[in-house]
Amino acid sequence: MKRLKQIIKDIKDAQEKGTDRSDLLWQLICYPPKMPVRLLQQNLLDEATKFSLSVYDAEFSATELRFNVFKWGSGKHKVLLTHGWGSKAIDFAELITTFRTMPDIEIVAFDAPGNGSSEGDLSNLGLYVQAVNAILRNGFVPKIVIGHSLGAMANTLAIHETGILPSLLISLTPLIRLKENFQFSMDSVGVTKVAQDNFFEKFEQLFKGQASAYNLVDLYHMNAEVKHWIAYDSQDLISPYAYIAEFLARNPAVVAVCYEGVGHDKIFKSPQVINDVVLQINVDT
Template identity: 50%
Template sequence: MKKFKTIFNQVKALEGAETPELISLLWQLIYYSPKMPVRLQQQQLLNEAKAFTLEVDDPHFAKANLKFNGFIWGEGNRRILVTHGWGSKAADFAELITALKNLPDTQIIGFDAPGNGSSEGELSNLILFAKAATAIIKTHGVPDVLIGHSLGAMANALAIKDTGIEPELLISITPLINLKENFIATLNSADVSREVQAKFFADFEQLFEMQASDFIMDKVYPAGLINRHWLAFDPEDKVAPVGFLKSFLNLHPEIETRIYENLGHERIIKDETLIADIINLIS
């Protein structure tokens, strides 16, 4: 988190001046995922897991294969894949994973996406999240249930679409819906001018060979491949504005939703009521 704050302050200090230094810093501002240390309870949970390591290619930032770390709890036949959000890690689902472990005949798989937690990578992005989820599916088998928080919810949708699997249940918790708007909000908060933002998005299109506006849930959503989709959100969430979510839900009225008030974007995954509801859904 300290590094991210340093990058943010450096960008603000340049006061929007279009310089090579500023353009370089903007890539770090948008794509550096803040890292928080593992707490004791989280480490104890990780110690109980069977650890594994897989690789994905990163042609955009590292321009190399990146190793990412995963964790398996249980040996049951019903497989649950848990995908964390931006600036997070598998261990941040400690409360939920602990509850899931009590379900019979269950195997839970979590992972630290490239550039997050304990995994390799300096910068990260949605594509790397989805590639990691896809690599797990191809290596460890098709999950019956996928659970994703924030960017992890969008990554799960993209992985389902890329692999063509048909999970029994998809659970999305405060999903990000429109990444370009999240990028713009971050750039605005750092006082980056519209002219410099336009330059950033032009460079983005050249690097990824697609527009930032393509990184929206509407375009990555695997309609027809999901038997049941349950979605949890806080209407006052500042990170994933409810306006974008409502527009998406209007396109997919089959998605079941539940509102959890006064939890925000991050604390919601630790909420006892939410966890109990997820356990009831799966069991």
């Protein structure tokens, strides 16, 4: 978190001086802040079976990155958890603890590349999608897939790419429009429109496509067999309701429930949301 604060300070200083520091924008957008593991979280990690897989980071390091995977239980009802940006597997501690009280459950969660304990400095949606793909193709076939924020977006793309379908997909405050999320981050620290336009031009060159293409309204192609349940907060600034509403209008089979005031980053810790997630799983199982 100290590094992120320094990045933001340096960007603001550069804006005031009129200095071109486009390199700092890549760090603002693609550096996931690291938060320490709390004692209770560490105790839960100590009880997990651990292994690692790898993905190739073509855009930033041009190397294979190892990412860490954690498993609890060995039941037939398999659950995959995909965390959001600047987060980690064990941030789902409340959900994991609750799931472990349920019969016949196997839970897998992971630290995405560049996040938590996994290798990498900068990260991006593509690395999240690759990580989910690697888990699915490593023989873990989940019946229930749960994602938060960017992790929810990654889940839907990975399911489409692999064709490995869960029976239940749960998305907690899913990101819908990636470019607009980038703009929100840059606007919040006073980045000029010219500097933002330059960033998106370089983004297009590096990723061989426009940031606006990463838009679930257009990219969502879920099989009708997959039940999709969304939890959101209508006051969420990171995943605004206008984008959620647009997505739901295009996909009327998706069920969505609003939880006012839970917040983008804490929705998966809300007792009410956790209770409703369990109800969804019980209905499905």
